[in-house]
Amino acid sequence: MKGITAYGVYLPRLRLNRQAMVEANAWFDSSLKGLGKGERSICNWDEDTITMAVEAGIDCLSALQEKTLSGLNLASTTAPFVDRQNSVLVAEAMNLNSQIRTIDIGSSQRAATSALIAGLESARQGNEMMIASEHRRTKAGSRAEMLWGDGAAALTVGDEEVIAQCLAVATNAVDFVDHYRGEGSDFDYDWEERWIRDEGFMKIVPQAVSAVLESAGRVAAEIDHFILPTDQARTPAALAKKLGISPDAVVDNQIASVGVAGAAQPLIMLAKALESALPEQLILLLGFGQGCDAILFQTTDRIERCRPDRGFSGALNNRREETNYHKFLSFNNLVERDIGKRGEVDKQTFLSGFNRRKDLLTGFIGGKCRVCGTVQIPREKYCVNPECRALDSQDNFSFANQPGTVLTWTADRLTFDWSPPAYFGMVQFECGGKLMMDFTEVEEGTIDSGSRVSVHFRIRQFYAQRGFRKYFWKAVVES
Amino acid sequence: MASGIKDKVVILGMGCSKFGERWESSPADLMVEAFEECLTDAGIERNQIEAAWFGAGIDAFNVGSSAMPMSIALRLNYIPVTKVENMCATGTEAFRGAVYAVASGACDIALALGVEKLKDTGYGGLPQRTRGVENDMYWPNLSAPGAFAQLASGYRAKHKVNGDDLKRAMAHVSVKSHANGAKNPKAHLQREITEEQAINAPYIAEPIGLFDCCGVSDGSACAIVTTPEIAKSLGKENLVAVKALQLAVSNGTESGHASWDGSYLKTTRIASQRAYDEAGIRRPKEEITMTEVHDCFSITELVTMEDLQLSGEGKGVKDVLDGAFDAEGSNPCQIDGGLKCFGHPIGASGLRMLYENYLQLQGRAGARQLSDPKLGLNHNLGGFPHQNICSISIVGPYGQVGSA
Numbered sequence: 001m002k003g004i005t006a007y008g009v010y011l012p013r014l015r016l017n018r019q020a021m022v023e024a025n026a027w028f029d030s031s032l033k034g035l036g037k038g039e040r041s042i043c044n045w046d047e048d049t050i051t052m053a054v055e056a057g058i059d060c061l062s063a064l065q066e067k068t069l070s071g072l073n074l075a076s077t078t079a080p081f082v083d084r085q086n087s088v089l090v091a092e093a094m095n096l097n098s099q100i101r102t103i104d105i106g107s108s109q110r111a112a113t114s115a116l117i118a119g120l121e122s123a124r125q126g127n128e129m130m131i132a133s134e135h136r137r138t139k140a141g142s143r144a145e146m147l148w149g150d151g152a153a154a155l156t157v158g159d160e161e162v163i164a165q166c167l168a169v170a171t172n173a174v175d176f177v178d179h180y181r182g183e184g185s186d187f188d189y190d191w192e193e194r195w196i197r198d199e200g201f202m203k204i205v206p207q208a209v210s211a212v213l214e215s216a217g218r219v220a221a222e223i224d225h226f227i228l229p230t231d232q233a234r235t236p237a238a239l240a241k242k243l244g245i246s247p248d249a250v251v252d253n254q255i256a257s258v259g260v261a262g263a264a265q266p267l268i269m270l271a272k273a274l275e276s277a278l279p280e281q282l283i284l285l286l287g288f289g290q291g292c293d294a295i296l297f298q299t300t301d302r303i304e305r306c307r308p309d310r311g312f313s314g315a316l317n318n319r320r321e322e323t324n325y326h327k328f329l330s331f332n333n334l335v336e337r338d339i340g341k342r343g344e345v346d347k348q349t350f351l352s353g354f355n356r357r358k359d360l361l362t363g364f365i366g367g368k369c370r371v372c373g374t375v376q377i378p379r380e381k382y383c384v385n386p387e388c389r390a391l392d393s394q395d396n397f398s399f400a401n402q403p404g405t406v407l408t409w410t411a412d413r414l415t416f417d418w419s420p421p422a423y424f425g426m427v428q429f430e431c432g433g434k435l436m437m438d439f440t441e442v443e444e445g446t447i448d449s450g451s452r453v454s455v456h457f458r459i460r461q462f463y464a465q466r467g468f469r470k471y472f473w474k475a476v477v478e479s
Numbered sequence: 480m481a482s483g484i485k486d487k488v489v490i491l492g493m494g495c496s497k498f499g500e501r502w503e504s505s506p507a508d509l510m511v512e513a514f515e516e517c518l519t520d521a522g523i524e525r526n527q528i529e530a531a532w533f534g535a536g537i538d539a540f541n542v543g544s545s546a547m548p549m550s551i552a553l554r555l556n557y558i559p560v561t562k563v564e565n566m567c568a569t570g571t572e573a574f575r576g577a578v579y580a581v582a583s584g585a586c587d588i589a590l591a592l593g594v595e596k597l598k599d600t601g602y603g604g605l606p607q608r609t610r611g612v613e614n615d616m617y618w619p620n621l622s623a624p625g626a627f628a629q630l631a632s633g634y635r636a637k638h639k640v641n642g643d644d645l646k647r648a649m650a651h652v653s654v655k656s657h658a659n660g661a662k663n664p665k666a667h668l669q670r671e672i673t674e675e676q677a678i679n680a681p682y683i684a685e686p687i688g689l690f691d692c693c694g695v696s697d698g699s700a701c702a703i704v705t706t707p708e709i710a711k712s713l714g715k716e717n718l719v720a721v722k723a724l725q726l727a728v729s730n731g732t733e734s735g736h737a738s739w740d741g742s743y744l745k746t747t748r749i750a751s752q753r754a755y756d757e758a759g760i761r762r763p764k765e766e767i768t769m770t771e772v773h774d775c776f777s778i779t780e781l782v783t784m785e786d787l788q789l790s791g792e793g794k795g796v797k798d799v800l801d802g803a804f805d806a807e808g809s810n811p812c813q814i815d816g817g818l819k820c821f822g823h824p825i826g827a828s829g830l831r832m833l834y835e836n837y838l839q840l841q842g843r844a845g846a847r848q849l850s851d852p853k854l855g856l857n858h859n860l861g862g863f864p865h866q867n868i869c870s871i872s873i874v875g876p877y878g879q880v881g882s883a
Contacts, residue, residue, distance in 0.1 A: 341600070342607040347615040354616060361616055376735050378617075384735040408633040408741040408864075412625030412684040414604055421684075424619035425629055426734075426741050426865060434735055436865060438619045449636035460617070472617045 001169075002120045003162030004155050004297065005127055007271040008059025008308040010052045011151045011258055011315040013441055015039040017323045018146060024325040025141035032146055040259030041149040042322065043135050045331040045418035046440055046458040049076045050086060050471065052152035052264075053133035054093045054457045058400075059315075060129065060154035061094070063308040069156070070126035071101035073119065075112035077181070077263050078135045079104060080469060090131065092362045093457045093471070095398055101128075109229070111263045113287025113295060119157040120166045120295070127158035134262035137332050139187050147231040149259020151315075153267035163306045164274060164283060164297040167218070170211035173291040176200050193232065201228075201235050202242065205292050209243055209284065212294040220244040224281035225273040227251045229265035230288060245284070257316060263289075272312040279303055320443065331418065343416040347461065349470050359396065364455065364473045366433050367394025375432035397431075399455065404429040404475065406451040409439065427453055427475050440474040452478045483757040487582040489710045489718040489877055491703045492521025495834040498698035498821045499667040506535075506542040506596045507552035509699035513827075514553050514592065521703040522713060525553070528703065529586035531560040534573035534593035536825030537606060538564075541596050549592060566861025567773060568726065569593060570700065570829025571870035575724050577704050587709055592701035593831075595824030604695055605823075624692055624776060626863035628684035631778040633741030633864070638793040646686055648796040649777035650677035653690045653819055655805045656774060660816020662846040667696040668820040677777075691777040696822025700830035702837075707877050718877035719840045722854065723754035725871045734865040744779075744860060746869035747786035751858070754871040755788075760854070763788045767810060767873075768852040769839060771832035773860040774817045780804075783858060784812070806847075814839065814847050825861075829870060832857040836874050 022036035043052070053074055061067050072094075074087035081089075087102040101124075105115045112132035119128045133152035138145040178200050179190035190196075205228070213220060226249040228236040236250045251273050253260055261268055266287045273283050279301040287293040310318070322328070329335045357378070359365040366377025372388035377399050383390045409425030416422075423439035439447060440458055453475035460472045494517030496509045504512075518525065533549040535541050542548035546560035565572040570593035577589035600606045605623050609615055619625075635645055654674050660666040672690060680689035710718050727750035733739040751763075760766045770787065774780035781799055784790040789810050790798040798804070804812035813819065815835035818828060836855030838844040854875040861868040 341602045345607040345609075347609055349616065350612050353612045357613060357616060374736070378735075380731065384731060386732050386736065386738065407636075408629035410625050410628035410632065410684045410687075411682070412622050412628070413681075414624055414683050415620050415622035416607065417620065421682075422620060422625065424621055424625065425632065428737060432737055434737055436619060436621075436734065449632050461620075470616065 001166040002122070002157050002159055003165040004274070005158040005161055005163060006060050006063040006156045006306055006308065007274050008056050008061070008063065008154045009152070009268060009271045009310060009312045009315040010055035010059060012041045012043045012047055012052070013318055013320050014042045014044055014322045015319045016042045016325065016328050017321055020323045020325045021146060028141050032141065035143065035146040038256035039321065041151055042328050043150045043331065044441065046460070046474070047135070048080055048459060049078045049133040049135045050080060050089055051457050051459060052135065052150065053090045053131045056133065056152035056154040057090060057094050057129060057131050059308045059310045060156060063306050064127065064156060066127070068126065069096055069100055069129050070124050071103070071128040072096060073103045073105060073115040073128070073130045075105045075115045075130065075132040075263050076134055077106050077108070077111065079106060089362065092358070095363045095365070095400060106263070109263055109289030110266070110287030110291070110293045112267050113285065113293035116155065116157065117169045117171065117293055117295060120169060125159070127156040130155045130157060130267065132264040132267040134264040136262050137186055137334070140329060140334050144188065147255055147259055149261050151258060151261035151268050152264050153271045155267060155270070161302060162300055163303045164299045167296045167298050168212045168216035170208050170215060170294045171291065172204055172208040172211070174204050175290050176204055197232055197235050201230065201232070201239055201288065205239055205286060205288065206243060208286070208292040208294040212284070212296050216296050218282065218296065221246065222282050223249050223284045225249055225251055225277060225283040227266065227269040227273060227283065227285045228288065229253065229260065229269055229286070231255065231260040268312065274299070274303065275312050277303055327419070339416060348463065348466070349468060361472055364398065364400045366397050366399050368397040369393045370395060375429070377433040377435050399429060399433060400473065402429045402431050402433070402455065404453050404455070406447060406449055406453060406477070407434070408449065409447055423447065438474040439477065441476050447477050454478055484578060484582055484724050485722050485758055486707065486720045486878055488578045488704050489707050489720045490837055490874070491523065491588065491705045491710055491713070491715065492517045493700070493702045493834045493837050494520060495665055495700040495831055496698050497665050498696045498824065498831070500598050501697040502598065504697065506548065506594050509596065509697060510549060510552045510592060510594050513699040513701045517701045517703055523588065523703065526556045527588050528555065528558060528590045529588055530558055530577070530580050531555060531590040531592065532573040532576035533560055533562045534564070534569040534591070534826040535562070536564055536566060536569045536595055537608065542594065565868050567775065567823070567825055568829060568859040568861040568868045568870040569826045570831070571857065571859050571872055572726070572829070574702055574830060574833060574872065575726065577702070578721050578724055581704050581706060588703060588705045590701060590703050591830060592699065593826035593829060594699035595826045596697045597695050597824055598697050621863070622684065624684040624687045627776040627779055628687045629741060630782055630864045631686050634778070634782055637740055637742035640796055642686065644796055646678055647674065648781055648799040649686070649691050650674045651799050652774065652777035652780050653677045656813045656817040656819035659806055659814055659847065660820025663816050663820065666816040666820040667694045667822045668816070687776055687778065693775050693818035694820065694822030696824055698821065698824040698827045698831065700827045700834050702830055702833060717841050719837050719874050720877035721872065722758035722875050723871065723873040725750045725754040725757065727753070727869045729862070729866045729868070731866070741864065743782055744786050744864060744867065744869065746867055747783055747858065747860065750869040750871045751787045754873055758854070758873045760873070764810065767854050767856050769814055769836065769849060770810060770812045770856045770858065771815065771817065771835055772812060772858040774813055774819050775823060775860070779860065780812065787856070787858065811849060814844070814849060829857060829859045833872060833874065840874065840876060
């Protein structure tokens, strides 16, 4: 069987302080006070399952020497499009070639582990990427709102230069309905926590674990990293004890610092375990949802050499505290905010026009002039260089990984923005191109002419009346 | 070899409506108000007008598309009327059409009129609107102050200006214009402000505060033009002639090529130099008496002073603070109060600015009258610092001045 060849992680920078959540909601449900520790990750208004997936995918690619992929799978229960393949949008934003196999997988909290099993068992050559990304909406003042977080992780699966070899896989497929989200519903509906623990985790997981250990000829006591994604804080340790797994092997679900990221949680936890794992260690990864997937890995001596640009700890540490609970409600469309008349203006995306400019809009592709060498964005018919003006002379040039500096900027308090003020300005890329861009994740007082920026795929606008959202690249000031 | 427009066309008459929040007036009402004054001033009948150019910037909030709204409002005599739109340069663009028509000999008397009804949007500031299908897909959702605030950041970085000094100079620009506007009964805003008020006003788009922004108004202005010979035959004296009429339009270099640093307005430099050449002006600072420039924001006026060569590069802050462009300064700017006090009904502004220079040159500017004005310059800037349309027109006494 194949193994893991690289991993990457993305967590939104914003972390909502749980005490602020408690203060806003404990008047209604005083039991929330018991959950008021730490913080959770929250998507900024311009982040979603797609943008986080792109970030995680790019982070994963950074750890690979050979960056050509044979496939890209996107696992999520919160993909923004029901009928427009989300994975191919992610693939185009990552500038992957169009021969790649792309698949969306969802409908379950074990979507990612099921996709991973399929990838590990596949006979196809080359590295295949598995991305899991989740941005779940929750009812205000709910337990889920307190315990969950947003995030994404990516892995590549292949035959060569493996950092964690898959030893065995097993599945126990059971329609155990601990929760569900029906068609047309915005939110999950769940059943009693203690019942889920006793009749769900404690009965369904052991069968899958026994099967995978037996298949690999290993025993529970050998496991060095035990990953059970769940928002039940004590259940992983309880299960480890029941299964005979060392309590030291239990990988913390990071509820206190990130929150549980749904279908993305198994891969985020796996990336975290891989980051700290030593060679020749055993990692047991579980995915729980209408049954249980179990995957047993053994790390190789390459494990310590594989380091993505960001990884789990990089993502965890790239944080900014948010104490405004109402901002979180707004970002997730949980309150009907008065956005003003400027917010009402309809700038519909004309799909034919979008399609013509897709290389720019999704891939952030500009041009490089073959005649004079000038790099430019957007790519137009004539070269932008006043001394050149050659016709049809430009080759594709990706700006997606190009550093730049702020030439001009402002914080606009008049125009509509979901998180005012709207920061934007002219970015001069080191490679030579120049473009007026939105800035995102700006902390007041940290931006000026000369600030260094990197670029990131983000949401530009929502069209609630048509169920569409528009993406483009934005600049983020490097700290 | 073309010789340019200098002294080929004169202004026969002009009119300008009261600018302001004209809740009670329709675009047609505003057009008629300016037109009636203009006809009376020109001393001709409606049916003597042979062609007309109609400027309106934002159809969606205004009179609708095409030239018909003006032809109907003014009951023009089935003459050719052309609708023009070139962002904030629209008023001057309409004037250009009429002037070129007369200069070509295609007609003897032509009309240019601009109008805009901005106050029917339901909110303050310029209306939020599309930038075009393609631009909307990736341009920031920038407001006009957001676009021009970047000019301040670019200028500050380029000339290493202290932010407080720049803000104080910007405040001076607005204080000066309000002082001028207070003397103008047609201005929207007719009260003086203090430097402290301007500096301490809330930010609209950093570092642009409320008083760094021009007003938002309804208004209309128009001009009737003819040849010097016909004007004389009609008994006109003190003829005000067109000395230069230039337009420069961005071609994407500023927005996409590293050669532009965001600290100045490239089109203004190009259009003004062409205009000086056309008018035979070699020393603009000495020869231009007064300017009406596109002070959509205080920073725009400050930078424009440099781009028009009325201030040295990087010297704008000092010259502004020294009062060089105040009413008593060496080159008075916005002697009528500018966009700052008139507001900026887009299609009307270029013609409203021309109206002030016309009145000044004829000695009819009342409490604002400058002594012995020679040449007046109008400058409009449509769009944003990185992509824009600049128009420059220069007017002066027919046949008398200009060093060439």
